[in-house]
Amino acid sequence: MLSKKSILSVDDLDTGEIMQVLESADSFMDISRREIKKVPTLRGKTVASLFFEPSTRTRISFEIAAKRLSADIVNFSAQASSLLKGETIMDTLRTILSMQVDLLVIRHRDSGTVKLMDSVVNVPVINAGDGKHQHPTQALLDIYTIKNHFNRLEGLKVALVGDYINSRVARSCQSLFEKMGLEVTIVAPAMLLPEDWSGFKVEHSIDRIIEDTDILYMLRMQFERQDRKLYPSVREYNRYLSLDMKRLSRMKKDSVVMHPGPVNRGIEIYDEIMELAKEKGNNILIDEQVTAGVAVRMALLYLVLGQS
Amino acid sequence: MIEKAYILNESDMDRVIKRISHEILERNKGSENLVIIGLQKRGVPLAHRIAANIEQFEGNRVQTGKLDITFYRDDYDRRIKSDIQKTDIPFDVRDKNVILVDDVLFTGRSIRAALDAIIDLGRPRTIQLVVLVDRGHRELPIRADYVGKNLPTSRNEQVSVKLRETDAEDSVILVEGMEDAK
Known part of the structure; x- marks a missing residue:
């Protein structure tokens, strides 16, 4: 088969x-x-x-x-x-x-x-x-979650946000999403990107895409894979890459938030949003992914x- | 494929399905507690036709569902199917008289799988089997309760069932085939 x-x-x-x-x-x-x-x-x-x-x-x-x-x-x-x-x-x-x-x-x-x-x-x-x-199975379950939610794939805008360089999820998702016709933007500072990112569409701050993206895909900060410290501080991360309530409220009406888990609360996604995700009828698809x-x-x- | 015999035409089929619908009502003393499940894919339109007949005769609508048995087959290794059809049984089968509908009864293996699939959904009071054509060659101790047409065949013949919902015409034709049909 x-x-x-x-x-x-x-x-x-x-x-x-x-x-x-x-x-x-x-x-x-x-x-x-x-x-x-x-x-x-x-x-x-x-x-x-x-x-x-x-x-x-x-x-x-x-x-x-x-x-x-x-x-x-x-x-x-x-x-x-x-x-x-x-x-x-x-x-x-x-x-x-x-x-x-x-x-x-x-x-x-x-x-x-x-x-x-x-x-x-x-x-x-x-x-x-x-x-x-x-x-690969993470990327496949993600594309399935997206297809189930939007009933289509072609042309959707997805932003992969955060620790790209250490993330196998990011690499699998990027190539699968592109293959299935989604527009992928990587949102990460240069130090969390590979040396050569010339083929990627890159932004350095979540604020640049937050109002435009259909899918905000938050990557987990891979502390266990960082041989040297790749990011100066949590405060710095929060300023450019974290999802808080204020940023959530700026997202498009039909857009969704995804995360492969486990979430570092307060780093990729703020506590309040994780609490909000427990309620019905929100656009945070973390449980749907599982x-x-x-x-x-x-x-x-x-x-x-x-x-x- | 060579056509050998025309078994049922459109009006034959109509009469056969009406007769089966009456038999179901007779044996179950009405349509109360009945549900009808069609086996993908040609059992599904047949199930709907029986339901429509029952509605016409008795005035009430019985619930219908469709069943795909891919995951219950005993020959998974040999014929994995990629076009898994939908299973949609939007009611509880517990304590119901389930009328299971298929187009052709042959080895009985599909029906064996269907029985397992239905019982996994709950414990029906009875399961009764309707087939449009029984062509023989059973490999398992399974029989139909309602048969449209008994058609003795040889193993290298095939029974081609066409329904207007899936094939744009109603017909049952016996054809000379390469291998076992179904």
Whole structure:
């Protein structure tokens, strides 16, 4: 069904395949709303999720997705494994594959590691985030959330705001959004951009786009990935990049706010807005993104395992 | 494909569906507590026609839904479908008499999947099966409660059902086919 064995990057899917993922996700969304949230489709398949870096929502989201499709899922986390006894990652991988798993979901703190692991295994791999490189399932759930909200994609204006340079979400979203016809602007100071950003549309302050953008996509400040301090102070960040009530009120009537989570409250998004997000009928789609995540991951598991 | 026999034309089909509608009402002693679910995709317009007939005969509208069984198939590995059709059952099936509608009954595997799918939505009082054509060759112990036309076929024949809602005409034709139909 899909042309590639594994999904390591958003570029592994062409436009038709992306639409196929989004359409299948619609059906899986319906299943998640039922009383019995389970179908027998992947009965007998075993999925191993290998997380070499902490995660809450991605790991749980994949686990729920696999279980709703009746696949068995085993979770491996580096913190509680033989890696601590000195086993190498490749040996760990071989051990897990010897148990006849059908698909691997892998997250690793270093860019490219997931690709390396994929190259030595013959089962499909879904990248659940590698270093600063790619997080394709996040970008897919985001485009699904956008499509569900606006009922279209072509021509929507999206601003990716904040820590671009350390963010795999930003890189995946940027290329997927552009592929699907959205207009992407990166809002970040030079020190949070790569050395060469000549191909990007860039603004340095959120105030430059706030009244014009359809989707304000706030990136998480990746403190854990900053080897050196890339930003002078929270106050400075707040002045140019944070979303507060005043800026929220300047946004277009039908525009929306997104964030891949977890939110650093008071940095990317102010507390009051996070409280507002709990109420019904607002345009802050953070919870919708999480809900969509399960459906989109069900679609990916379904389509990837369907080719074998 | 070579056409071998014309089985039903438009007016035949109309009569067959009216007869089945009467049989449903007779067996269930009216339309109370009935719901009708059509199997994607040609069971769906058939379900609507039966509902329209029942409304005409009894004066009240029974609820209809549509069901896609992709996720319940037993041959997922061999034929993954990308064009998953909509499942839309906007009512509770619990304690209802569910009339399940499909166009052709063949191996019985689709119906097996449909039974699982419906039971996952709740526990109906009964599930009764309507098929326009029963062509034989069952692989599972499944039978229809209401049959439009019993049509003994060989395995290399196909039954082509066309409905005006999906194919612009009403007809059932027996054709010589390459492989198992459906």
